[in-house]
Amino acid sequence: MKGLYFSLLLIFGTSLSAEAIPSAEEFLKMDLDKSIRLVESLSKEEAKVLVSELRLEVKKSYPKADHFYFLISHLEEIQAIEKEQARLKSLLWVYVLAFVLFTGFLGLILLRQRKAIRDINQMLGH
DSSP states (O other): HHHHHHHHHHHHHHHHHSSOOOOHHHHHHOOOHHHHHHHHOOHHHHHHHHHHHHHHHHOOOOOOHHHHHHHHHHHHHHHHHHHHHHHHHHHHHHHHHHHHHHHHHHHHHHHHHHHHHHHHHHHHHH
């Protein structure tokens, strides 16, 4: 029985501490700094719900909001892809440089090893 009371108290406490997701209208009226913090704290499911609510709210005043939303979304994806390609290109150059340095180091070790073997053979009189 104690465990049941504890779990109910825990559930009630977490529900009080969790910040409720505002409606789309409240979100649009919210201060920008507060809305940014709220968006950063949302889970993937909560973000999907908020996006759909915002789209419905904006459609009331601008019927072609879906076209605008999809255009902006697509353009942002293109920008993100281009940034990621630039990062991958930089990473590729890092790998190439590391490979060249490793190959040079390995070559140096092999040359020194051959010289050491030659010196040992000369000392032994072979």
